[in-house]
Amino acid sequence: MRKATITRTTKETDIQLSLNLDDYTTIKIDTGIGFFNHMLDAFARHGRFGLIIKAKGDLEVDPHHTIEDVGIALGLALKQALDDKAGIERFGSALIPLDETLSRVVIDLSGRAYLVFNAEFANDHLGGYDTEVTEDFFQAFAFNADMNLHAEVLYGRNSHHKLETLFKALGRALRAAVTINPEIIGIPSTKGVI
Numbered sequence: 001m002r003k004a005t006i007t008r009t010t011k012e013t014d015i016q017l018s019l020n021l022d023d024y025t026t027i028k029i030d031t032g033i034g035f036f037n038h039m040l041d042a043f044a045r046h047g048r049f050g051l052i053i054k055a056k057g058d059l060e061v062d063p064h065h066t067i068e069d070v071g072i073a074l075g076l077a078l079k080q081a082l083d084d085k086a087g088i089e090r091f092g093s094a095l096i097p098l099d100e101t102l103s104r105v106v107i108d109l110s111g112r113a114y115l116v117f118n119a120e121f122a123n124d125h126l127g128g129y130d131t132e133v134t135e136d137f138f139q140a141f142a143f144n145a146d147m148n149l150h151a152e153v154l155y156g157r158n159s160h161h162k163l164e165t166l167f168k169a170l171g172r173a174l175r176a177a178v179t180i181n182p183e184i185i186g187i188p189s190t191k192g193v194i
Contacts, residue, residue, distance in 0.1 A: 075144025
């Protein structure tokens with residue numbers, strides 16, 4: 001079973017995170033930021049991942065540290081759970097609509113970290129969630145998982161819809177990329193390693 005547990009403790013945050021790529025019966029998320037919990041739940045459910053997160057951060061200062069550090073822990077867990085990546089599809093993409101909004105996420109589990117993020121949000125905050133930090137979360141996730149990640153809102157008006165489609169698309173694209181294909185022998189790369 002492809003799973004990993006990460007504990008990350010700093011002066012700003014204390015995070016326990018468990019990721020299971022093959023059994024999504026358990027999703028429990030508590031970051032102290034209601035809207036972020038909602039987004040991570042959408043990511044896990046639409047990606048069909050088991051995900052348990054207990055995060056405590058210095059929310060009295062700002063939500064930034066908690067959001068970014070959860071991205072770091074999630075990326076490290078994904079990298080550990082995938083091990084040598086033998087037999088995976090490697091690439092994944094998803095287009096997700098929500099009313100007037102359409103977003104796209106494309107992933108390559110290439111072993112090379114890169115992020116392209118194109119999204120603007122009219123609202124600076126949704127509940128206790130700072131929309132500006134979304135890009136930092138995606139970057140922390142991509143760089144700690146060593147993945148190539150392109151995320152963009154193609155069009156839309158509502159900030160909640162934009163964020164929700166990005167997180168759902170992230171889950172769906174990642175599900176496609178981590179799926180084991182029995183027709184793929186070994187590592188899906190001309191280099192023999194990813």
